[in-house]
Amino acid sequence: MTATTTVPPGPAAPRRGRPRDAQAEQAILQATVALLSEVGFNQLSIEAVAARAGVGKPTIYRRWPSKAELVLDAVDRLAPPFPTADTGDPLTDLRQIIPELLVRLTSSPVARATIALAGDPEMVSRLGERYLRPRREATADILHRAIAAGELRADIDVEMAIDMMVGALVYRWLVTAQPVDADTARRVVDMVWESLRAPGR
Amino acid sequence: MTATTTVPPGPAAPRRGRPRDAQAEQAILQATVALLSEVGFNQLSIEAVAARAGVGKPTIYRRWPSKAELVLDAVDRLAPPFPTADTGDPLTDLRQIIPELLVRLTSSPVARATIALAGDPEMVSRLGERYLRPRREATADILHRAIAAGELRADIDVEMAIDMMVGALVYRWLVTAQPVDADTARRVVDMVWESLRAPGR
Amino acid sequence: MTATTTVPPGPAAPRRGRPRDAQAEQAILQATVALLSEVGFNQLSIEAVAARAGVGKPTIYRRWPSKAELVLDAVDRLAPPFPTADTGDPLTDLRQIIPELLVRLTSSPVARATIALAGDPEMVSRLGERYLRPRREATADILHRAIAAGELRADIDVEMAIDMMVGALVYRWLVTAQPVDADTARRVVDMVWESLRAPGR
Amino acid sequence: MTATTTVPPGPAAPRRGRPRDAQAEQAILQATVALLSEVGFNQLSIEAVAARAGVGKPTIYRRWPSKAELVLDAVDRLAPPFPTADTGDPLTDLRQIIPELLVRLTSSPVARATIALAGDPEMVSRLGERYLRPRREATADILHRAIAAGELRADIDVEMAIDMMVGALVYRWLVTAQPVDADTARRVVDMVWESLRAPGR
DNA sequence: TTATAAACGAGACGGTACGTCCTGTCTTTTA
DNA sequence: TAAAAGACAGGACGTACCGTCTCGTTTATAA
Numbered sequence: 001m002t003a004t005t006t007v008p009p010g011p012a013a014p015r016r017g018r019p020r021d022a023q024a025e026q027a028i029l030q031a032t033v034a035l036l037s038e039v040g041f042n043q044l045s046i047e048a049v050a051a052r053a054g055v056g057k058p059t060i061y062r063r064w065p066s067k068a069e070l071v072l073d074a075v076d077r078l079a080p081p082f083p084t085a086d087t088g089d090p091l092t093d094l095r096q097i098i099p100e101l102l103v104r105l106t107s108s109p110v111a112r113a114t115i116a117l118a119g120d121p122e123m124v125s126r127l128g129e130r131y132l133r134p135r136r137e138a139t140a141d142i143l144h145r146a147i148a149a150g151e152l153r154a155d156i157d158v159e160m161a162i163d164m165m166v167g168a169l170v171y172r173w174l175v176t177a178q179p180v181d182a183d184t185a186r187r188v189v190d191m192v193w194e195s196l197r198a199p200g201r
Numbered sequence: 202m203t204a205t206t207t208v209p210p211g212p213a214a215p216r217r218g219r220p221r222d223a224q225a226e227q228a229i230l231q232a233t234v235a236l237l238s239e240v241g242f243n244q245l246s247i248e249a250v251a252a253r254a255g256v257g258k259p260t261i262y263r264r265w266p267s268k269a270e271l272v273l274d275a276v277d278r279l280a281p282p283f284p285t286a287d288t289g290d291p292l293t294d295l296r297q298i299i300p301e302l303l304v305r306l307t308s309s310p311v312a313r314a315t316i317a318l319a320g321d322p323e324m325v326s327r328l329g330e331r332y333l334r335p336r337r338e339a340t341a342d343i344l345h346r347a348i349a350a351g352e353l354r355a356d357i358d359v360e361m362a363i364d365m366m367v368g369a370l371v372y373r374w375l376v377t378a379q380p381v382d383a384d385t386a387r388r389v390v391d392m393v394w395e396s397l398r399a400p401g402r
Numbered sequence: 403m404t405a406t407t408t409v410p411p412g413p414a415a416p417r418r419g420r421p422r423d424a425q426a427e428q429a430i431l432q433a434t435v436a437l438l439s440e441v442g443f444n445q446l447s448i449e450a451v452a453a454r455a456g457v458g459k460p461t462i463y464r465r466w467p468s469k470a471e472l473v474l475d476a477v478d479r480l481a482p483p484f485p486t487a488d489t490g491d492p493l494t495d496l497r498q499i500i501p502e503l504l505v506r507l508t509s510s511p512v513a514r515a516t517i518a519l520a521g522d523p524e525m526v527s528r529l530g531e532r533y534l535r536p537r538r539e540a541t542a543d544i545l546h547r548a549i550a551a552g553e554l555r556a557d558i559d560v561e562m563a564i565d566m567m568v569g570a571l572v573y574r575w576l577v578t579a580q581p582v583d584a585d586t587a588r589r590v591v592d593m594v595w596e597s598l599r600a601p602g603r
Numbered sequence: 604m605t606a607t608t609t610v611p612p613g614p615a616a617p618r619r620g621r622p623r624d625a626q627a628e629q630a631i632l633q634a635t636v637a638l639l640s641e642v643g644f645n646q647l648s649i650e651a652v653a654a655r656a657g658v659g660k661p662t663i664y665r666r667w668p669s670k671a672e673l674v675l676d677a678v679d680r681l682a683p684p685f686p687t688a689d690t691g692d693p694l695t696d697l698r699q700i701i702p703e704l705l706v707r708l709t710s711s712p713v714a715r716a717t718i719a720l721a722g723d724p725e726m727v728s729r730l731g732e733r734y735l736r737p738r739r740e741a742t743a744d745i746l747h748r749a750i751a752a753g754e755l756r757a758d759i760d761v762e763m764a765i766d767m768m769v770g771a772l773v774y775r776w777l778v779t780a781q782p783v784d785a786d787t788a789r790r791v792v793d794m795v796w797e798s799l800r801a802p803g804r
Numbered sequence: 805t806t807a808t809a810a811a812c813g814a815g816a817c818g819g820t821a822c823g824t825c826c827t828g829t830c831t832t833t834t835a
Numbered sequence: 836t837a838a839a840a841g842a843c844a845g846g847a848c849g850t851a852c853c854g855t856c857t858c859g860t861t862t863a864t865a866a
Contacts, residue, residue: 016813016814016815016858016859016860017813017814017815017816017857017858017859018814018815018816018817018856018857018858019815019816019857019858020815020816020817021816021817024816024817024818040320040321041320042243042317042320042321045846045847045848046847046848046849047846047847047848048847050818054818055817055818056817056818056819056820057818057819057848057849057850058816058817058818058819058849058850058851059816059817059818061849061850062816062817112319112320112322113320115316115317115319115320116243116317116319116320118313118316118317118319118375119241119242119243119313119314119316119317119320120241120243121313121378124375124376124378125378128376128377128378132376157388160369160373160385160388160389160392163369163370163372163373163376164365164368164369164389164392164393166372167365167368167369167370167371167372167373168361168364168365168368168369169364169368170368170372171364171367171368171371171372172361172364172368174319174325175325175329175333175364176329177322177325177326184361187358187361188361188365191361191365191396191397192365192396194396195392195393195395195396222837222838225838246825246826246827247826247827247828248825248826248827249826255839256838256839257838257839257840257841258827258828258829258840258841259828259829259830259837259838259839259840260837260838260839262828262829263837418808418809418810418863418864418865419808419809419810419811419862419863419864420809420810420811420812420861420862420863420864421810421811421862421863421864422810422811422812423811423812426811426812442722442723443722444645444719444722444723447851447852447853448852448853448854449851449852449853450852452813456813457812457813458812458813458814458815459813459814459815459853459854459855460811460812460813460814460854460855460856461811461812461813463854463855464811514721514722514724515722517718517721517722518718518719518721518722520715520718520719520721520777521643521644521645521715521716521718521719521722522643522645523715523780526777526778526780527780530778530779534778559790562771562775562787562790562791562794565771565772565774565775565778566767566770566771566791566794566795568774569767569770569771569772569773569774569775570763570766570767570770570771571766571770572770572774573766573769573770573773573774574763574766574770576721576727577727577731577735577766578731579724579727579728586763589760589763590763590767593763593767593798593799594767594798596798597794597795597797597798598794619832619833619834619839619840619841620831620832620833620839620840620841620842621830621831621832621833621840621841621842621843622831622832622841622842623841623842623843624842624843627842627843627844648820648821648822649821649822649823650820650821650822651821653844657844658843658844659843659844659845659846660822660823660824660844660845660846661823661824661825661842661843661844661845662842662843662844664823664824665842665843
């Protein structure tokens with residue numbers, strides 16, 4: 001999604017004047033990502049992004065009102081494509097989707113930089129809406145399928161289950177400052193699955 | 202612990218010249234905490250801290266080498282006192298210690314500001330050493346007692362169990378931007394406990 | 403004269419395409435004059451002129467290559483109509499023409515703005531050619547008539563005499579930042595006339 | 604005179620904190636003068652002055668609130684030392700002082716740049732107070748001595764006489780964009796002197 | 805009548821400079 | 836000798852204009 005400040009009123013809005021340069025936008029986002037992984041969020045300056053992208057500063061400010069918004073867009077643009085799985089077996093799906101998601105996330109060059117956004121509550125909710133929600137919903141679907149199939153208890157708190165799986169891994173990554181490997185991720189999935197299993201299965 | 206750059210050579214060292222003003226140090230830390238909760242880590246400036254504390258900038262730089270170190274100290278100084286529990290029953294202990302810890306943590310005015318420190322891997326490890334480790338170890342002790350008592354399986358990964366409990370709650374707090382209440386924390390504890398219980402108990 | 407960059411090749415050149423909008427030109431010049439008297443030459447921006455005139459910036463740049471040229475044209479367009487006099491008596495003519503000229507000049511809203519153009523030698527010569535020369539020549543004519551009539555000495559430096567009259571008044575206006583009144587102007591004329599009078603008259 | 608914004612309250616005011624660097628001030632004024640003669644007032648940027656002087660921009664803004672004030676000070680600092688004369692004969696004094704003053708003024712590398720200041724009435728009065736007034740008064744003294752000696756009429760307007768001499772020459776320099784030579788200046792002095800001479804001398 | 809050509813307003817473009825704020829250091833006076 | 840005060844060189848901020856360049860839309864002559 002593009003962070004245009006003025007949204008065109010409709011599909012047939014003519015947008016007078018010279019249109020915005022799509023190449024410039026690409027160059028800015030790429031420069032942002034490159035610099036994020038080089039110097040981190042706090043040391044990132046709009047000035048440097050403009051220089052690296054070969055673009056004037058106003059061209060950046062015309063599109064994004066702040067550094068945080070720019071980084072939000074850049075991270076979003078660069079987010080690893082969401083892994084999906086529907087093998088018919090929910091546990092297999094989970095064992096595939098969660099490790100892949102977390103491994104990708106925590107090995108992304110901008111992942112840690114993204115954390116700095118979490119200092120601002122507003123940014124957290126923006127990140128949540130654009131980045132986390134779709135991934136959460138896919139995971140929730142799998143769990144609901146498992147409940148429908150009788151594999152998991154019917155009274156479980158699906159949201160909490162997701163928080164346990166994702167939270168444990170993200171927290172571990174954050175605190176230990178080391179990437180999360182697929183094996184660890186799978187063990188977490190199994191532990192949570194075990195604690196939610198329907199009795200007698 | 203105070204981050205003095207020049208450590209006194211011994212307990213009986215007279216330290217020539219005018220001694221450092223302990224009041225100034227207090228004022229600086231208090232001003233830091235106040236500003237952290239007002240404007241957040243990213244917007245916090247040494248300049249503003251000095252002004253609010255009624256202190257010169259060099260007085261701050263003499264004691265702390267960077268904004269991050271200053272914040273680290275301020276957060277540490279303000280950290281809620283660590284809750285302990287040893288009722289004899291490990292589950293009761295966990296049900297007491299974890300909710301109290303998390304509720305305090307996530308309602309602290311500087312909690313969110315602390316997150317911003319996580320953007321810098323160096324700061325993460327510093328935070329971990331000074332703040333998280335003692336709390337982790339107390340929790341690990343409880344789990345080890347439970348294993349020794351035969352209440353939990355002997356082959357469990359204690360570190361991972363802690364990450365699941367704490368991570369789930371921290372992640373939920375971060376992502377939903379809402380405080381964590383004692384009831385939610387207790388449910389997480391119970392879920393994890395259940396998944397680790399020794400068979401037949 | 404309008405400072406068109408591309409001069410039409412002749413009076414009967416049809417110039418294909420849409421002709422330039424005369425209304426736009428008027429609006430631009432008027433906006434220029436208005437802004438000149440409001441903010442002065444140095445603070446005048448093409449951007450503001452375009453906005454005030456309800457015109458795009460290229461429409462201005464298409465006609466005038468620089469701010470100085472635009473202001474030159476605007477000043478020229480607004481110059482007070484040149485007073486003339488030929489009563490038969492040169493002193494009477496001078497007493498009429500010089501005060502009127504100077505009073506008009508120094509009370510014009512753009513007069514002071516014009517001074518700023520004098521910072522650029524190129525602009526000075528342009529201003530001289532277009533604005534000052536015709537007025538100078540009319541004044542010189544009067545002095546020459548006076549010489550021919552034997553009222554002034556034959557060996558006087560006419561150019562210098564003009565500089566004394568006009569220069570004294572312009573300088574006074576510039577330095578005292580007050581308008582020049584007709585009475586003062588007439589006294590200057592009389593002083594200079596006196597110092598140039600033919601002996602025995 | 605130095606354009607310190609905050610004037611020390613008295614001669615014995617200690618002024619706590621690090622004092623302003625006199626070398627920096629010199630470097631700034633010299634850089635200003637150099638750039639003025641290179642690019643003129645309108646093209647002069649504070650940025651370039653700071654770079655040339657090897658100084659941070661705030662160091663300039665701490666001392667001078669605007670480009671105009673800085674230039675005013677630089678011009679003042681560079682003003683040619685005021686020529687004086689008191690030979691006993693007022694006409695000789697005038698013939699000496701006026702040409703020297705005007706020749707110096709109009710040949711200074713920053714003279715034309717100074718003209719741009721005249722676009723702002725405020726600057727004109729500042730310039731007048733600091734630069735023109737003392738020179739005017741010296742000239743007025745000579746004329747008053749001549750009146751007292753009976754060489755000039757008692758009823759003359761001294762201010763106007765000065766405006767005629769100085770104004771004619773400045774105007775000529777401005778309009779013809781050529782330097783004023785000593786001979787021309789002397790002829791102007793003589794013309795004005797002649798028109799003011801007491802009858803019978 | 806239909807191209808073709810040029811001007812129109814709007815507004816984005818790469819830039820430069822603005823004047824402000826903050827950085828981390830250095831220098832002075834006071835205690 | 837550390838304190839406060841405050842100036843220092845430097846660098847990034849976000850803004851205002853610069854002068855140029857598309858855009859899509861008139862408006863007029865030429866084919």
